[in-house]
Amino acid sequence: MSRILDVVVPPRLDRRFRWLLASSWTSNLGDGIILAAGPLLVASRTDDAFLVALAALLNWLPALLFGLWAGAITDRVDRRRLVITVDCVRATIVGLLAVAVVADVATIGVVLVAIFVLATAETFADTASSTLVPMLVDRDDLALANSRIQAGFVTVNQLVGPPLGALLFAAGQALPFAADAVLVGAGAWLISRISLPVVVREHHHTHIRHDIAEGVRWVLHHAAVRTLVLTILIFNVTFGAAWSVLVLYARERLGLGAVGFGLITTVGALGGLAGTLSYGWITRRISLANLMRVGLIIETLTHLGLALTTTPAVALGIFFVFGAHAFVWGTTSVTIRQRAVPTALQGRVGSVNLVGVYGGLVIGAGIGGVLAQRYGITAPFWFAFGGSAIFVALIWHQLRHVAHTDAQDAPAPE
Template structure:
């Protein structure tokens, strides 16, 4: 009889994976119910949009700082403490909603606290994983974590969050608080990560952040991967910032059609997690990474040219497969290469480039589409990706040695 994947990866990974899966469902429920809650309190579009920004802002403010603290502290304890704190914050929000005392300011504060906690827990979980599984199992472990995010956060949680909100506006936030408490308990059961043999003199926070950035910049492969990801996310953010208008004006689909195309992202992502580890083993990291750059170029050109919803859906599925395979490959490579004492800081730089690139791209995409045509951001993204591919093609050969 075949041994289950989770068993081969070990009991500690099973706890970590289950904790991530549970909290992913809770996060998705809040992501679905949060906008509904804000809209029930205010009709001001700016205030509704501000709620999303309130949860994203901590990544821009604290990503690098969180990475430094993750490298200073016991990562397992960081995840447990922060998840318990997030459970308390959500429990407080639940009480205000249930007692009809909730305000926009209260929602903003809670969302900001949740986002701040996310900068710590996401960074700590990524840094903790290599201490839980062996290097040869990292791709399989990351693929399993990505799959649990796709299923729990994208497929299960969104309709569940809306349904719970209909039952009672307070229920989804109480549900999310419970998932954070469960996640904290599961992570607490993981054995303590090995203590680093080399003890380093504690320096200032700024110096520690600089050391992480400097180490990343000096590592040619990881530098190329980080810059490629950041620039690619600018291109992606610019193209997809106006996706809802693109669907309506270019593809001629209704709101239901728009939802279907968003589902195509999730379907492709799930397929990508299923093949990522095996594909990397069969064709190698170099081929996977190079093929991913080509897929991005083809995606932007295809969406700029097509007016057929079915063609766009196929392109989005293929793009999402690539995005998951690329993510698993890059994350596993980084976890194998980065020294244990720097994993939090280097991971936080990647997170900053990821979110910062997407945010900058979203701003630019709206400006481009307003000034020219709805397809202009896609054409610009294609040109950017051609440039990135030309510059990164040869340096990516180093991925074969990792």
Template sequence: MRAPFAAPLGADFWKLWTSSAVSNLGDGILMVAGPLLVASITGSPAAVAAAVFAQQLPWLLFALISGAWADRLDRRRLVVAVNAGRATAMAGLAAAVAFDVVTVPLVLAVFFVLGTGETLADTASAAFVPAIVPEPLRPKANSLLYANFNLLNQFAAKPLGGWLFVLAAAVPFAVNALTFAFSAALIATIRALRPAPSAGDDGVRRPGLRVEIGEGVRWLLRHRLLRTLAFTMAVGNVVFCAAFAVFVLYAMRRLGLGDVGYGVLLVAFAAGGFLGTLVAPTLIRQVIASFLLRTGLLIEVSLHATLALSREPWAVAAMIVVFGIHTTVWGVVVTTIRQRDVPPAMFGRVTSVYSFLELGGAALGSLLGGALATAYGLIAPYWIATVAMALVAAAAWRPLKAATLRTTPEAALGS
């Protein structure tokens, strides 16, 4: 039997994959070391939360603008430039920590710069796979990229980030700077990527950013399947992040777990996600996409219902593993459909609209979770999420019938 990832994806893809692996490791390290740094400067919970929000805020402010620029500029050069800039910013923060001159405003400023760069780099790099990987191999390519996130960002990097911070507070930020620099160097060697069309290539003056952003929004709204998927994820992220904003309290008070038990539940998410990367290519090859997406919505409902009803840690952990598998399979399917259907010249704008809805929902949910739990009790966010996802599943069920990974005129039109 051939290995799931034995297909020849090409040298350019493996450069992209290696860059993604290094970047995910660096991002995961920063996710742990950043809050630890702020907590070492000040004991203010608001300051710690602000450091996280400072990196999320650019997605709300600049996601749509970044999508338009990703369609105007050479995407490879844009990613290289942004990663070089982020490497410089992180090196500066590492130096400030090493010389004991770091302040909370400096940390917030650097994290805001990192988040702004992320809106550009992530949006531009989303177009790499359809440019360098043949369509039949894209599910495998996307699964491998998701494996980087699940195994490195969510699993390996977290304890590494804490250990590096204990070793010396400046070290994790210096390591993160090196990951950005290494990623930029690798992306610069990719030769097969075609640049996005440049303004004026056809001799006609290009419209303004607002007009081009509007074109991306309208394109997504006209595509029934991708529109359904985008709004499904937006609502799903609102209720998921609202529910899991208080997950640490849920684990301790509802399930009776301590710090170690809570950590095991977090590992269950990563374990499920990694299992998803192993089974996604086979599932996508053998099961129709519409069935996978519809099943995924039922799993979402089941997750929240299990959390609302159960007091057994093993039942919750098992459901979390299943949910982790679903999120990876769902992500691979949706990403592959988007890579197929979105025109290359509009990929940045459409992807940015999708990201704006998805990440905007996550930010809104994080703000709502604590308020809901405070007002209505710790279990309320999970019941609300159960009902909301049941309604979403009912609304999306019929449009998802059109989901397929085969190239057809109907799929291209989103009918």
């Protein structure tokens, strides 16, 4: 068993990272369970399309409202304690939701409030926890460490969690939420086992708006990180436009039912798992800057392929490749950012990136809905292809800034 553990988490990453990885995987299993159980609970309480859409919006909104504040607070306080505190709050809220379901008082209003509160807490937890990896791992090992974090996300959050959540919900509506409470609580306990290096904080007497502005200015003046944030913003607009109507695309364009639509998520997760297994091999042969370029091309061609095909098998192949790309892109992007950003600014810079992620999704979803309604179900995919292609042409040479982080000279993950 110890030999297997050493392969998954090489000894040079030390015990503290192993505690963090165990916490990440445990919490992600709980989040994966809720990924399926949450929408099922909403659908069991209402068939009003507006309320169903509102549930999705409430899940995205906190990152836009509080993301920058979460980053500033993360850089002000003890990050380990912040993660533990917020995860305990999350476990309590979801536990109370399970009790409300059992007591048959979980109305749609209660569920919507719970979604918003949980998403708010998760914004703070995710922002703070993302700063822990560069505090525990040497710069040259960040790609390896992030690939292990992302591997757990793909495996337990995307593959194992959702079907388990649906199974538990079918057995008893409160069960998935009780399970999530236990898993998130366990994740908080695992984080408590970690000791972090001391971080010197110099902004205790400044206003929090000053701290936020400092983080935004740092991003604007750092070419590589600015390029990454701009890229994720624009590409999430195009991605959000296409994926916002994915369920209708699967039904009307590909002729897939509910099971077939679920298969899209599974195939994408399997692609992510393939990306996990091949990441070390890929990064030993391709620089991280060139990986970003390849990723932009793959995502652009993904939208084109889906706009053209009506064959389910072809579409599923595209989703598999896209899943692998999403893992590689996510791991590479966070590694480059962590290598470039000073420890004291990790929270604020990460929160600027987070706002770009969710801002792009919200804008894209609105565009996709309008385009599909007026011009047909493939219109959002053509928009995504055209927008992505134009952006790739404009940003191509800017990606050279990524190489200035010396990321391509770091040892490749194993």
